Amino acid sequence: xxxxxxxxxxxxxxxxxxxxxxxxxxxxxxxxxxxxxxxxxxxxxxxxxxxxxxxxxxxxxxxxxxxxxxxxxxxxxxxxxxxxxxxxxxxxxxxxxxxxxxxxxxxxxxxxxxxxxxxxxxxxxxxxxxxxxxxxxxxxxxxxxxxxxxxxxxxxxxxxxxxxxxxxxxxxxxxxxxxxxxxxxxxxxxxxxxxxxxxxxxxxxxxxxx
Amino acid sequence: xxxxxxxxxxxxxxxxxxxxxxxxxxxxxxxxxxxxxxxxxxxxxxxxxxxxxxxxxxxxxxxxxxxxxxxxxxxxxxxxxxxxxxxxxxxxxxxxxxxxxxxxxxxxxxxxxxxxxxxxxxxxxxxxxxxxxxxxxxxxxxxxxxxxxxxxxxxxxxxxxxxxxxxxxxxxxxxxxxxxxxxxxxxxxxxxxxxxxxxxxxxxxxxxxxxxxxxxxxxxxxxxxxxxxxxxxxxxxxxxxxxxxxxxxxxxxxxxxxxxxxxxxxxxxxxxxxxxxxxxxxxxxxxxxxxxxxxxxxxxxxxxxxxxxxxxxxxxxxxxxxxxxxxxxxxxxxxxxxxxxxxxxxxxxxxxxxxxxxxxxxxxxxxxxxxxxxxxxxxxxxxxxxxxxxxxxxxxxxxxxxxxxxxxx
Numbered sequence: 001x002x003x004x005x006x007x008x009x010x011x012x013x014x015x016x017x018x019x020x021x022x023x024x025x026x027x028x029x030x031x032x033x034x035x036x037x038x039x040x041x042x043x044x045x046x047x048x049x050x051x052x053x054x055x056x057x058x059x060x061x062x063x064x065x066x067x068x069x070x071x072x073x074x075x076x077x078x079x080x081x082x083x084x085x086x087x088x089x090x091x092x093x094x095x096x097x098x099x100x101x102x103x104x105x106x107x108x109x110x111x112x113x114x115x116x117x118x119x120x121x122x123x124x125x126x127x128x129x130x131x132x133x134x135x136x137x138x139x140x141x142x143x144x145x146x147x148x149x150x151x152x153x154x155x156x157x158x159x160x161x162x163x164x165x166x167x168x169x170x171x172x173x174x175x176x177x178x179x180x181x182x183x184x185x186x187x188x189x190x191x192x193x194x195x196x197x198x199x200x201x202x203x204x205x206x207x208x209x210x
Numbered sequence: 211x212x213x214x215x216x217x218x219x220x221x222x223x224x225x226x227x228x229x230x231x232x233x234x235x236x237x238x239x240x241x242x243x244x245x246x247x248x249x250x251x252x253x254x255x256x257x258x259x260x261x262x263x264x265x266x267x268x269x270x271x272x273x274x275x276x277x278x279x280x281x282x283x284x285x286x287x288x289x290x291x292x293x294x295x296x297x298x299x300x301x302x303x304x305x306x307x308x309x310x311x312x313x314x315x316x317x318x319x320x321x322x323x324x325x326x327x328x329x330x331x332x333x334x335x336x337x338x339x340x341x342x343x344x345x346x347x348x349x350x351x352x353x354x355x356x357x358x359x360x361x362x363x364x365x366x367x368x369x370x371x372x373x374x375x376x377x378x379x380x381x382x383x384x385x386x387x388x389x390x391x392x393x394x395x396x397x398x399x400x401x402x403x404x405x406x407x408x409x410x411x412x413x414x415x416x417x418x419x420x421x422x423x424x425x426x427x428x429x430x431x432x433x434x435x436x437x438x439x440x441x442x443x444x445x446x447x448x449x450x451x452x453x454x455x456x457x458x459x460x461x462x463x464x465x466x467x468x469x470x471x472x473x474x475x476x477x478x479x480x481x482x483x484x485x486x487x488x489x490x491x492x493x494x495x496x497x498x499x500x501x502x503x504x505x506x507x508x509x510x511x512x513x514x515x516x517x518x519x520x521x522x523x524x525x526x527x528x529x530x531x532x533x534x535x536x537x538x539x540x541x542x543x544x545x546x547x548x549x550x551x552x553x554x555x556x557x558x559x560x561x562x563x564x565x566x567x568x569x570x571x572x573x574x575x576x577x578x579x580x581x582x583x584x585x586x587x588x589x590x591x592x593x594x595x596x597x598x599x600x601x602x603x604x605x606x607x608x609x610x611x612x613x614x615x616x617x618x619x
Contacts, residue, residue, distance in 0.1 A: 049243070057243045058236070065235055066228075073225050081602070083231045090239045092323070096300050109322075116324050117601070123327045124314045124601050149223035151216065161358070170213065171220045184318070184326060185357040201216070 042106040050097055061090065064107060067172060068114045074167045075118035077156045085121060089113040111172050112182040115164050119183075122160040154204035162197040165190055299323050299592035303581045304563035306617055307356070308570070309334050309343065312599035312610035316345060318356045325598075328358050335382075336616040337375045337395070344373040344382050351384055353397065362397030372411040376433050378425035381449060383412045383435060390437055392449050403449055408438040413467035413476070415446075415489065436476055436489070438463040444478055446489055458493040468510045475516060475540055479509040484520060486540045497540060507533075507558070512584055513566040516540045519550070519584065521557045521571065533557040535571055535582060550587045551580065559612045574609035 042063075048056035068089055073082035089110050093100070100106075155163055168179045176194065180187040300323040302308065308319040316334035319325040328334065331345035331352070342353045342361055351370045353361040368387030375382050375395070383392050383403065390407045393400040415434040417425060424431050434455065436446045442463030446455040464480035469489070475496070476487040484506055485495035499506075499520075509520035519537045535551040551557075551571070559572040562584070569582045578593040597603065599610040 054240070054243065057239070061236055061239055065232055069228070069231055069235065070221075070225065074220065079226045079231065083235065086231070087235050087238050090235065091242050092300055094239065094242050112322075113324055116326060120317075120325065120327045121601050123329070124603075149219060151219040152223045152225070155220075167220070170217045173217075183357060184320070185359070186355070189357070189359060198213075198216075 043102040046097070046100055046102050046106060050100070057094075060093075060106065064110055065090070068110055071111060071167050071171055072114050072118045074152065074155055074171060075115060075160060075163050076122050077152075077163075081121055082118070085114055085117045088117060108174075108178070108182070111168070111174075115168055115172075115182065119160055119164050126160075150205060151201070154201050157204060158197050158200060162193050162200075165193045166197050166201070169194060299579065299595065299598060302563075302615075303583070303590050304565055304568045304615075306564045306615050307340060308561070308615050309336055309613040310599055310610045311613050313603075313608045314600050316343065316613070317599055317610075318343065326356065326358060328354055328356075329360075333371060333373060334613055335373045335375050336614050338377050338379045338617075340616040341379075342375075344375050344384075346370040346373050346384065351382070351393065353382070353395075364393055364397050364400060366391075371409070374412050374414060374435075376414045376435070376449075377417045378421070378431050378433055380425065380430050381433060383414070383437075383449065385409070388440065403435075403447070403452065404437060404439065404445070406440040408440050408442065408463045410438040410463060410465055410467060412437040413469055416469055416471055416473045418473065434489075436467045436469070438467070444487075444493070446476070455489070456493045466508065466510075470511045470516055470540070471514050475511070477509060477511060477518060477540070479506055479520070481505065484509050484518070486518075507556075508560040510560055510562065511540075512537070513562050513564060515566060517584075519560060519562070519569055521560055523556070530554055535560070535569065537584060550582050550584070551589070558609075561612045561615050563615050564617055570612050570615065572609065572612065577609065579612070 042060065045056040045060045045063075049060065065086065069082055069086040072085040072089075073079060076082055076085065092113055093106070093110060155166065158166065164183065165179055168174045168182065169176070174182065176190045177187055179185070180190045183190070299319070302319065302321040302323070305321050307321065308317075310317045310319055310325075311333055314327060315331050316328045317325045318328065328343060328345060329347075331347040331354075333346045335344045336342075337344065337353070340356065343356060345352050345354055347370075349366045349368060349370055350363055351366065351373060352363040355361060366386045368389070371385045373382055373384045380395050381392050382395060383390065385391075385407060388406045389402055390404040390412060391400060392403050413436045415436070417431065417433075421431040432451075433449055434446055435449050436444060438444055439457075439460075441460035443457050443460050444464065444467070445457040447453060448455075462480065462482045464478035464482075464485075466479040468477045468479075469475070470477075473489065476489045478485050478487065478495075484499045486497045487493065488496050506520050506522045509518055511518055516539055517537055518540050519535060521533060521535050523531045523533055525531055532552050532554050533556055534549050535557065537548050537550055550569070553573060555573045555575045557571050557573055557580075559570060561570040562568070563570075567584055569584055571580050571582065572578070572595070573580060574596075576593070577596050578591055579595050581590040581592075583589070596607045596609050600607040
């Protein structure tokens with residue numbers, strides 16, 4: 001089974017959803033919605049955090065931690081490493097808080113750190129010849145059983161570079177152009193990695209569906 | 211499965227210990243926030259005011275005192291460095307990207323502090339404009355994109371070292387064993403330039419505006435380079451024809467060569483001191499500085515100027531040695547005109563930012579990078595550098611080497 005890939009918006013161009021607005025849409029119960037009671041934007045929370053509000057930091061954490069940690073996990077496939085990476089990204093944010101430009105959206109800034117660190121961690125581990133505890137414990141052919149979800153298992157069979165673009169596209173909802181900028185890649189490379197990754201995921205998942 | 215299904219399943223997949231990770235994450239983040247000065251704006255404001263008054267006093271002292279540089283050294287060591295320390299590298303003070311060689315391979319560091327490991331290579335060099343990075347690993351020379359994608363590779367018969375991409379982008383020089391070779395920027399036309407050279411990286415002559423304009427239109431332009439033969443002789447030659455413009459006498463060869471941005475001066479740094487040459491005229495130095503009594507570990511031109519910055523060690527009069535970063539114009543008896551930084555620790559690396567306003571130097575014993583502003587000596591410090599470039603490593607790790615800072619465009 002092939003996964004359909006729609007890199008372009010219906011109008012022919014790339015989706016014009018901005019990162020900032022997409023972030024608010026994805027903010028879930030903490031995000032701002034029409035008709036709902038007003039929730040503060042990232043910029044307001046950052047302003048309050050800059051003034052010393054612990055509550056503002058907690059709200060930023062509650063809004064952004066789940067997807068930051070999930071993104072890190074889905075790239076590194078190692079829970080302790082994902083936790084470290086997400087924590088480090090938030091600590092970087094706190095260190096930079098005083099000079100953070102409130103006009104810039106917080107989510108993309110955080111996600112860029114998370115995904116790049118996750119890639120770097122995985123590459124560094126590979127170069128040192130290390131494997132994760134899961135890889136030691138599970139023979140490759142049984143890897144899938146070690147994950148609770150087939151999609152997670154199929155994702156683990158991709159290269160770290162491909163996992164990163166899939167996670168940024170389908171978990172974090174960035175456009176290929178935004179992914180290219182965040183990862184320092186040509187946009188064509190992002191598109192081709194997405195296409196190959198989705199083909200591979202489709203093949204992996206179709207076997208499971210039989 | 212549709213893309214929408216994929217989205218849903220990535221969002222909803224059950225992952226191990228998600229709630230535990232969140233609880234632990236919040237404890238760490240909260241603790242970090244509470245400890246941050248930014249969480250206490252009133253104290254921060256007064257601290258800034260105190261620092262501003264302190265800095266004003268410092269400027270006044272420097273202006274009034276003939277021993278200004280010495281006063282500056284003391285004050286910088288107690289206030290300038292430590293008050294600006296950052297626990298980790300969160301940003302660069304100037305635009306551009308750094309290339310850093312670490313035990314796990316070369317990294318590209320963006321100006322927002324994010325970084326990317328290029329792969330299992332040892333050394334690296336920027337291409338002009340930073341579109342590619344030339345890397346070496348064992349007997350391989352390769353061109354990779356800053357994102358890590360491999361563009362081309364070239365397998366040699368000897369260990370490949372010291373890649374240097376020419377300013378036109380049309381050539382890459384490298385050492386293969388003892389030989390110096392040149393290959394086209396697309397990985398073709400590999401040829402020998404010199405059979406026996408010293409382990410000193412070749413230095414390309416910068417392009418004049420006219421030749422840079424030609425090169426930007428994909429017109430190949432002739433290029434000169436300076437290199438050091440194994441006899442210690444400095445040679446300036448056309449890299450395609452091999453024709454030598456001039457060469458010095460054999461002797462103790464320099465460890466490092468660098469050109470001024472306009473190509474009018476060539477700087478040679480090594481155990482014998484520093485010498486500046488006029489590349490267009492003769493092999494006789496136009497100025498020299500230091501000697502073996504004050505060893506210079508590194509020196510280079512500030513981009514866009516004829517000012518030189520150098521690191522040297524000097525006795526402090528109390529039985530110790532101090533490292534100094536000094537700057538001054540070329541063409542006079544050199545370098546003691548202005549001290550930017552002084553420390554008892556050894557300094558390595560001297561990398562100017564592309565705009566010439568900042569220098570990166572390293573203090574490996576304290577595991578930190580020091581960014582020094584060339585105009586006024588202001589500093590920014592980032593610590594915990596070694597582990598940031600070997601993430602996940604346990605125990606001591608080697609300190610990385612900052613190779614180059616590229617590009618403003």
